[in-house]
Amino acid sequence: MRKLSVSVLKLTSCSGCLNEVLYSLVARAELLRYLNISYFTELQDSNAIEDVDVAIVEGSIVNSEQEELVKQVREKSRVLIALGTCAVFGGVQSLRAGEDLRTVVLASYPNPDHIKVLPEVKSVDSVVNVDYRFSGCPANGEALARFLVKLVMGGSESPIVESLCSECKRKGILCVTVFDGKPCLGPITLSGCGALCPSFRRGCYGCYGLNALIVDREKLEEFSKVVERLGMSREDFMAMLKAFSYSSLTKSSSSR
Amino acid sequence: MSRMLGEYFEGSVLLLENLILALKEQGLRVLSYKLEGDLPVIGEVSRLSDLLIDYTDIQSPGSYRLAKEVKGVFRHTQYSPKHLLHYPTQVIYEISDDFEIIRTKDDFPPSVLFGIKPCDLAAIEVLDKVLERDDVYQARRARIEYIVVEECVEPGGTCFCGSIGTGPAVAKGYDIAYARLGDQVLFKVGSEKGLKLVEKVGLTPASDETLRRYNEALNEARRKASRIPPFNVVVRALEDVAVAEGFWREASARCVGCTNCNMVCPTCFCTEFSDYADLSGKAWRERHWFGCLSFTYGQVAGQHFRPELFMRYRHFVLHKFLFYQRQVGLPGCVGCGRCITWCPMGIDLREVVSRAVGYVGR
Numbered sequence: 377m378r379k380l381s382v383s384v385l386k387l388t389s390c391s392g393c394l395n396e397v398l399y400s401l402v403a404r405a406e407l408l409r410y411l412n413i414s415y416f417t418e419l420q421d422s423n424a425i426e427d428v429d430v431a432i433v434e435g436s437i438v439n440s441e442q443e444e445l446v447k448q449v450r451e452k453s454r455v456l457i458a459l460g461t462c463a464v465f466g467g468v469q470s471l472r473a474g475e476d477l478r479t480v481v482l483a484s485y486p487n488p489d490h491i492k493v494l495p496e497v498k499s500v501d502s503v504v505n506v507d508y509r510f511s512g513c514p515a516n517g518e519a520l521a522r523f524l525v526k527l528v529m530g531g532s533e534s535p536i537v538e539s540l541c542s543e544c545k546r547k548g549i550l551c552v553t554v555f556d557g558k559p560c561l562g563p564i565t566l567s568g569c570g571a572l573c574p575s576f577r578r579g580c581y582g583c584y585g586l587n588a589l590i591v592d593r594e595k596l597e598e599f600s601k602v603v604e605r606l607g608m609s610r611e612d613f614m615a616m617l618k619a620f621s622y623s624s625l626t627k628s629s630s631s632r
Numbered sequence: 633m634s635r636m637l638g639e640y641f642e643g644s645v646l647l648l649e650n651l652i653l654a655l656k657e658q659g660l661r662v663l664s665y666k667l668e669g670d671l672p673v674i675g676e677v678s679r680l681s682d683l684l685i686d687y688t689d690i691q692s693p694g695s696y697r698l699a700k701e702v703k704g705v706f707r708h709t710q711y712s713p714k715h716l717l718h719y720p721t722q723v724i725y726e727i728s729d730d731f732e733i734i735r736t737k738d739d740f741p742p743s744v745l746f747g748i749k750p751c752d753l754a755a756i757e758v759l760d761k762v763l764e765r766d767d768v769y770q771a772r773r774a775r776i777e778y779i780v781v782e783e784c785v786e787p788g789g790t791c792f793c794g795s796i797g798t799g800p801a802v803a804k805g806y807d808i809a810y811a812r813l814g815d816q817v818l819f820k821v822g823s824e825k826g827l828k829l830v831e832k833v834g835l836t837p838a839s840d841e842t843l844r845r846y847n848e849a850l851n852e853a854r855r856k857a858s859r860i861p862p863f864n865v866v867v868r869a870l871e872d873v874a875v876a877e878g879f880w881r882e883a884s885a886r887c888v889g890c891t892n893c894n895m896v897c898p899t900c901f902c903t904e905f906s907d908y909a910d911l912s913g914k915a916w917r918e919r920h921w922f923g924c925l926s927f928t929y930g931q932v933a934g935q936h937f938r939p940e941l942f943m944r945y946r947h948f949v950l951h952k953f954l955f956y957q958r959q960v961g962l963p964g965c966v967g968c969g970r971c972i973t974w975c976p977m978g979i980d981l982r983e984v985v986s987r988a989v990g991y992v993g994r
């Protein structure tokens with residue numbers, strides 16, 4: 377086992393994912409001993425981006441500075457991890473995509489001149505190659521910590537791509553769609569959260585992002601009819617997709 | 633015929649309580665379909681009123697409701713005996729820091745499966761063979777001391793066991809079977825152990841009249857549960873359409889690959905491993921259910937056996953109807969209808985395999 381040098385980059389995001397990771401790391405003092413954190417905007421003053429083993433990137437890209445920064449970090453890291461739905465899919469700020477930028481900015485900031493944003497919201501992998509993805513809003517900090525343990529030990533992990541329903545069923549949760557007739561986005565959403573919403577007998581709203589390796593446009597259309605029949609408006613459905621799966625909607629996914 | 637007659641008994645529905653108590657007296661845990669809050673699950677019961685005796689499950693593609701009604705007819709739920717015998721998620725062993733493999737201790741107590749359905753029993757028979765060399769499953773299976781089956785006088789909305797031949801009655805593999813005919817219950821004895829139990833509970837031999845009613849009810853149920861062409865016809869048709877890509881693209885057009893069908897199917901046995909470690913040197917291997925409809929299933933280093941969803945859907949159906957036969961000599965689909973009811977898209981396997989019969993490729 378050897379120490380890993382790590383840089384942690386925060387782009388446009390709420391820091392919720394990094395907080396989750398911090399909680400998990402704090403509970404694992406033994407892992408922290410093997411991590412040499414060389415760059416972390418929220419913990420350190422250093423602004424120098426050095427060569428590292430692992431770069432963890434939270435957030436999506438909304439201006440050209442961020443794009444440059446991510447490219448630099450990619451060049452200087454052996455393994456790049458996209459952390460959270462913002463990094464993997466664009467995240468909630470994608471809701472503004474397609475809207476008039478000035479109106480959006482003015483809605484929140486009195487002086488819009490300080491805000492430098494592009495009309496588009498980009499996921500990290502639309503700009504650089506990503507090695508591992510941990511989506512989720514927020515991401516599962518435990519999953520990332522377990523993965524870091526493996527990296528420290530010289531190992532790795534093959535991602536398992538399945539829908540939330542797999543996880544939900546393994547947990548023994550009675551299906552809220554079939555049993556309660558509640559709309560649930562689990563069937564088209566990536567697993568990883570531990571079926572949190574269904575375990576409270578609520579429908580999933582898709583915060584881990586679309587299972588785009590399977591769900592193409594036609595399937596999405598078919599699925600939308602099912603949730604609509606169960607009472608979710610098309611508008612709400614589209615808003616959830618945009619908020620948590622934006623980058624996969626703009627890609628023309630092939631039929632899987 | 634007269635010897636068989638001697639194996640039929642009858643009694644009031646309340647005698648089921650005596651049966652449960654007699655089993656519990658032997659120190660056995662009795663497992664059955666029951667309610668947990670308002671949720672139909674499978675788990676430990678201790679008296680007749682724990683059973684879903686006054687409930688009816690209303691099942692249709694993509695929908696399940698439970699109705700409370702006196703003398704209801706309960707079939708099954710999302711869960712099946714698979715949940716008890718082949719755990720959804722479990723750590724199967726740990727590896728110590730000096731590389732010793734420590735098997736996880738299994739504390740499954742001696743148990744009884746009570747009131748499971750004929751299709752459930754057929755599914756256990758399949759799992760017994762498929763998981764023949766799985767010592768985790770076998771250890772648990774060996775602790776099932778009795779199997780008490782409830783035969784179905786009224787099939788559910790998605791049942792089709794009659795076409796497969798796995799229900800609504802049982803022929804072997806059980807200790808006691810019973811069928812509810814109103815307030816009367818007809819009991820069938822399937823083993824020496826079962827016979828001893830029946831004697832203890834004080835059942836009387838069934839009258840000709842009860843037997844006649846039983847046969848009538850079961851024949852009617854078999855007719856109702858024959859909702860697809862007979863199994864052999866379906867098998868031949870599926871052999872013919874096996875390579876007809878258009879058929880499978882159409883059949884899976886609405887499928888979103890969510891794997892609910894895999895998870896609820898009482899004969900789906902596939903698992904995936906996840907390894908975990910902590911830095912103290914301890915590592916452990918977790919085994920969990922894994923569905924062939926998911927993307928990663930069929931993925932191997934650098935390649936994918938079934939990259940498109942229609943291929944995986946086709947695999948699911950052909951495995952159930954053709955390949956299990958070759959693997960273990962039994963149909964892999966027992967006709968329980970769970971994959972139809974619990975599919976959020978309401979995709980109906982009965983329709984798909986029925987369409988295969990007489991399908992002319994375009």
Ligand code: SF4
Nearest residue numbers: 541544551552560562
């Ligand atoms: S509750 Fe939602 S996530 Fe769970 S199985 Fe049903 S549809 Fe899938």
Ligand code: SF4
Nearest residue numbers: 751784787791793799
């Ligand atoms: S499939 Fe047959 S045996 Fe199973 S519950 Fe339905 S009627 Fe009963």
Ligand code: SF4
Nearest residue numbers: 887888890891893975
């Ligand atoms: S449950 Fe239905 S939608 Fe989900 S994988 Fe199975 S057939 Fe497809």
Ligand code: SF4
Nearest residue numbers: 897965966968969971
């Ligand atoms: S394939 Fe469907 S109907 Fe057949 S045994 Fe499995 S869940 Fe039941």
